[in-house]
Amino acid sequence: MITAPLPLDEDLRLQALKRLEILDSEPEEAFDRVARLAARAFGVPIVLVSLVDEDRQWFKSHHGLAACETPRSMSFCAHAVLSKRMLVVDDALDDERFLDNPLVLGAPYIRFYAGAPLRLADGQVIGTLCLIDTQPRSLGADDAQALADYAQLVERELEVRRQLIHSRTAHERDRRSLAISEARFTTVFKETPIGNALVALDGHFLEVNPMFSEITGYDEATLRKLTFAEVTHPADVASDVALAAELVAGKQTTYATEKRYVRPDGTAIWVNLAVTLLRDATGVPLHFIAAVQDIDSRKRSEEALGNYHAELEERVRERTTELRRSRDALQTITDNLPVLIAVVDRDLRYQFNNETFRRVLATPSAMLRGASVRDTLRPEVFEQLQPYFARALAGERVTCNEVRYRADEERIWCTTYIPAEREGKVTGFYVMSHDVTEQRHTEQRLRENALIDPLTGLANRRALEEELGATLADGSPFALFFIDLDGFKSINDRYGHDTGDALLREVANRLKSTVRAGDFVSRLGGDEFVMLSRGVTESMSAERIAQAACHALARPFVAGGQIVETSASVGVALHSADEGGGRPDEPLCLADAAMYEAKRAGRNTWRLARQAARAVSLVQ
Template structure:
């Protein structure tokens, strides 16, 4: 018996079939009417609308057959996936491909088969409209044409079963840009905690996610087809358009900038946008992807700090002028300010220090007068700050963020160097350092929150990319193994026990993965029921295989959700990245993703290694 091979586009075909939401649904008159017409028109006992799933063929409509499905391995329709218009078997008993098929030798006693492929607009074959007889027979050209016409009606009805208008949009975008056809991208697009938009080359919003709507105050319908310039602050538009021009000219691959959107209520909203240009297969521009982060709070804090700094500088200048540069009076004023204040001459010798130097450096401020900054600051800190000193002596007001002084390295300072000008000449500079430890801590917390999956508290996809990029920036990138996991059976639990049970299961999976990994291993939730583990220092095939087996065992052990015991499995794809490997982060993830699909195809709850570069890898 000949088993039909899988089409080259099998995974894309199955994705579209599942998202039609037609499998295992009740009979519908629109399809049953067609199968009755086929049976009556051709005078044969059996007519079917058959959909070919991963391991079975399922009958959406059937005449003359009790069974709802059969195994894909014995299905005639699985062979019809490969033909351009119609697949006809006049006598299956005399055809060596089917003579020993159980559907021929068994109770059904099939002899004649004619099946017309049911295709999507993109040419993906989902199943067939087929006619079956228990006697050998021929099918005239006119009968074949009529069967094809009826199949076209079935195709049209199936395409109307799309889950919603957004899925239809994804299918349309797939023909224009393969990256947008990935349904995984659609899920991430909707759920990411940052604003995300697909923007046409003309500058119109083509698709926006809920977070961007929240940032701008507009609904999705209000933003869609609106030009980004309409909600961009006029003062920021020119710079934004200049960056877009650089992208389209091919001089840069992406750009990032801070700008203001105009909220629906008219107020400005500060955002940080990261924009990349997506190109078609022939290299021509297709559309933009924009990721938007709301930085209004950060800008507000910066404005407050700048205003405070300006007020402080103004106060110091006014007091200094009023008191005719009286060091004694200035000392009293500045000693009561929670800021490091110093005066330095052109030879980088201290001329004045306030009492904060006693707290930070543990010395009497008066003892610093006349001493070189190189004597007081640690050598590495002096070397780091020296370029700022030179710029201040050149007449430039300059600020260095994230300064850590000697005895208080747990505190972070923002140091501003202000030229001291007398008679038109720079004679030195003032140093004003403000403690920004709390502000830095808040910014880091906000950054950490953006890098976390809110459901499992694991790092998210953005964190994974930064982790892999960090490995790539190391001098001689260390070896590691990347395990790409997709849960087997999760959908059944989610559908059978409810979404809250599904969320609980994902949290338990995250906990088991953390328990099955080392302290330095990186565990993240990519999206949905997909997880990734990066095991540092693992370059050996046998070690990676043992780790994968441990993951399979850990996740195949029953879970308890809603007081019920449930069992799932996991399909793993493994990429080994040897020491010094130059593979980009996206390439490493993509190779492991492909290996995972191969593991799933080979039976699920197992693993498969991605081929090594330049060689065929056997798992």
């Protein structure tokens, strides 16, 4: 592979590219449209708008290719930039410059390439509009002219971008006042389907949109004379004021709460309130931005549903005799409740079911009356609930928090079994179920978020402790690897925390691709990572895993647009099945201590706990 040398005017070329402020920008339809049209016109699978940076070629548009950049050393486009003329390669395998190029031998398997230079108004060539095919082909004179015409469309978009940047610079002195004005009078503020308000620091309303007036019942002119405290329910004022004070004090950047407004007619309406404090460039508070959503119907529904269960149980106990004489009345009442209701006798046969119960089980009323519970429910559901039936028939009120009546849907029911008594004897039990699907999904999301490191997407410390505890409890042998990056603080100091965060994410990706399927990878915090490999019983196996991790992290990273070099020190602790259980922190402490031995041994190496003095160096 022959790498294109740098053009003589490389510094000027790179300066022109940087001034466009286009590198690593979001996709734009104008460029993507040209790429799509070119792909259709020339019948090629891949069309790129390629910009050649200092160490890479970055694709402003990449039709037919998932990657958004490749190293400049592999770039065909770098040769076109050097020559400043259209470059056509009929068959890369017949061209000594490219025949061993990784992009030819591997994905995307380039065989044909045609790149038209993208030239700015000052004559600098910053990249190409290129056509790529996986099959050899040629480019006739007419096609070459057409490709040049498409390139001119891209150049026109680049020139428009350059002129916009120039205009933006000319008007930068007015940016702050314009931004505040636009923020206040934006169309989104006025026409959004939720209530919006700008509130002064003293609580007075500055601006409100029509939806805010509709929710509170006050017109805009009236609201401008009031403070938010004057239209808030007295019971909610103190908490609202306290939260606003925390924003001003800088203790938090935003808050959300549920509160009540009092409308002019004296009625209260529940809303979901989200508040942000806007500050100027120096950090001085300006005003609050409030977003309000009407949740009055939901709150009233929640209150009603919360009372249904208790009220229904009391009603069943107080009116058992009366409802037995008037089954039609009972049926009418229960059919209109959003819960499953049934009566089961001691032989586990249905004596009564409401309409919701019949609808969920998809069984007609005539078939349920007297039907066996065992024959009606799915076998696995019956096996799950049979212990609850036995306890209810023994006189105990019991609840199963998770019942899935049907296999063809994901609805989850919370079911309570209440003993039915007559003359002091249990004659069966009542069944009452309410849908808790959304509640369970919310709980699951909260738990998952609590166990995931938000920066890297790996398991966090809490998840690691749970995994270690479970592994120790079942007596499985395992190896624990404590990994600490070498020199991470200096990387943060040199490149900034954004690059440091990007590096940590790349480290997480490499560790996940290095370990075995089923191994557990987590981030403790900072630049510390822990891997747990079940079934590892021999030191040689643990050594191979540690060595692989060191090698993977010693290769240069591309993080935050920078090429960053680092390494890792790894401490290894083996835990055999003979050692039994123990506390999760014991193997973690052993691996941590071994890691520090690796640090003292020169870094970019590993040490095995209890054998940390053994000299083991990695071949660089």
